[in-house]
Amino acid sequence: MxxxxxxxxxxxxxxxxxxxxxxxxxxxxxxxxxxxxxxxxxxxxxxxxxxxxxxxxxxxxxxxxxxxxxxxxxxxxxxxxxxxxxxxxxxxxxxGAEGQQGPTGERPRARRMEVERARVAVTPLYLSFTAASELDPEVTDEVLAAVLGTMTPRQRAGYAGRLTEFTADHRARLERMFAGFGPGSAITMHGRYSLLHSATSIAVLERLAAAPQELREEWDAVELPPAWLDGLTTAWNAPV
Incomplete structure (x- = not known):
């Protein structure tokens, strides 16, 4: 009825x-x-x-x-x-309510569905700046899990909107970064600039701007290459 x-x-x-x-x-x-x-x-x-x-x-x-x-x-x-x-x-x-934490005070680990939602959100944003790269790191899920680990479940619920706002606010800078260091550029594709060949680069940049200390803690906890963060930071801060 x-x-x-x-x-x-x-x-x-x-x-x-x-x-x-x-x-x-x-x-x-x-x-x-x-x-x-x-x-x-x-x-x-x-x-x-x-x-x-x-x-x-x-x-x-x-x-x-x-x-x-x-x-x-x-x-x-x-x-x-x-x-x-x-x-x-x-x-x-x-x-859950804002600030929901795990039993010992830490933020709960990202769930599979949360990681997938982040992937769905960030991929079209990345492709609006550059082409897909065959060198997209195979640890995409680990990178996104580290990114999401800096947020509460409630913050993760609105992360797609936060990413869209970040790319809109920094569109010109992101265009220059990918043109100079991303797929199709003259920069060596392997090593410290590998993250520029992954859609997760935008998610990582947003967290570096919003929660740098929390991101580095999560990054170290899952043993991701520190050089990836350093290379992304170098590309982001490169002079015009």
Whole structure:
């Protein structure tokens, strides 16, 4: 059964739960662990609510239109605030509260699904600057796990947006860096500049800017080559 409103039909609670259960089963058949699948669905649900909240908030602040009566404004504000609260609770159920730590105080290790989400986010950003390289290091998952290890699960949930913002803010600098040191450049492809041949380079640069100490700690913990960080830093800071 679906819920009707003004001639429109929306899925009811039972139908929504059926869709969720179906998706969980399909993901399980594809080999996605149950907890990862539930978190991914939870992020989609929280994101849909958050985007609706932002859209309605923007609509209420549109200038040039006569507003409703004060009582109606109060009612609309209360509904909007509750929508934001529902989005927050949905996100907390998916990834935990802000600052969630492991049992000894450290940040929990990145899960397979979180690593995959980071890969999906960073690959098209990288390809907007340079071509794919056959020398992409084979330790991509380890690099992304180290990057994600600097964040809480909640911060990881919004990492795709953070990466997009970082590349937009530094587009000209990234273009120069990849042109001078990346695939197709005259720089030796092996050794300290290997990370320039990987989509993870953008993720690593963002963390070097936002959390350099935490990144180096994670980098050392998984025994990634220190030269990769040094080479990426050199390329990033190269004079124009």
């Amino acid at each position: 679906s819920v009707a409103d003004g001639g429109r039909q929306w899925p009811d609670e039972v139908s929504v739960e059926n869709a969720r259960a179906t998706l969980l089963q399909l993901l399980a058949r594809a080999g996605v662990p149950h907890d990862d699948a539930r978190q991914l669905i939870g992020l989609l649900e929280a994101g849909a609510l958050a985007l609706a909240y932002e859209e309605l908030s923007a609509a209420r602040s549109m200038p040039g239109e006569a507003g409703p009566a004060e009582s109606a404004q109060d009612g609309a504000r209360a509904v909007l605030e509750e929508l934001g609260a529902v989005a927050e609770r949905t996100l907390v159920r998916a990834v």
